[in-house]
Amino acid sequence: MDTKMQPQLLFFDIDGTLLSNVTHQIPESALNAIAAAQKNGHLAFINTGRTFRTMPAFLKDLGFDGFLCGCGTRIVCHGETLLAHSLSEEERSRIIDLIKEWQIEAFLEGSEDVYCQRSDYRQKVMNIVRASFNKKGLGLSKFIEDRNFVFDKFVFVSDNPANSDAFIRRITSFIDVIDRGKGMYECVPKGFSKASAMQLLSEHLNISMDNTWAFGDSSNDLPMFEVAAHGIAMGDHSSVLEPFSEMITDTVDNDGIAKALSHFGLI
CATH class of the missing domain: 3.40.50.1000 (HAD superfamily/HAD-like)
Structure with a gap:
């Protein structure tokens, strides 16, 4: 060629x-x-x-x-x-509400930082990843519960298939969900x-x-x-x-x- x-x-x-x-x-x-x-x-x-x-x-x-x-x-x-x-303010608020409702463990990824939950995660892998973010100075500025930040996409890891399925059903109107395997999902704005x-x-x-x-x-x-x-x-x-x-x-x-x-x- x-x-x-x-x-x-x-x-x-x-x-x-x-x-x-x-x-x-x-x-x-x-x-x-x-x-x-x-x-x-x-x-x-x-x-x-x-x-x-x-x-x-x-x-x-x-x-x-x-x-x-x-x-x-x-x-x-x-x-x-x-x-x-970036996701709109309405979309971001909806996602955070649903994360809380369905006890989803996620990292919200923005152009300024990555945002974690304030408390420890249930899943060991999430705490390990959070520690790696923190080591690079990421995930420390604000927490998911603070809500007052902008993000572009997010990932979550599921330890409860019923909850994650319900969560996914409620976001698919405006989010494309990529199954990365082993319970990990990458979530991106539609289109x-x-x-x-x-x-x-x-x-x-x-x-x-x-x-x-x-x-x-x-x-x-x-x-x-x-x-x-x-x-x-x-x-x-x-x-x-x-x-x-x-x-x-x-x-x-x-x-x-x-x-x-x-x-x-x-x-």
């Missing part, structure tokens, strides 16, 4: 795609390969469910052409913010996704969606794979990506990014 004449748009998920789940770093092979692709005239973007605030800070200094964050709720290209969408962000960026840059490449590993990458011309699933990946994958490359730790970019002649 000769892709050198036309710029290609490369979209990378973070965890399990760029970042090793073992070392929590980007392998040097991936960094070098992405830089080589950019030198060939292609553009590289991070496309993540994380908000810009909760994305690892070091990723912002690695030379990416932009960031598609919060499942499409914020788009930054070459330092310019193309889109920044926003990793795919919608790719399409908006494609229009902004006047580069056809025929020239788009999605690199991912998990179920929330599915919208990205559905619209990309080329889907590259990492070695460890959710099976939902396979029908939309042009290639299953190696794992991130075994140079999967570099191998895929080389295989398709992007470097």
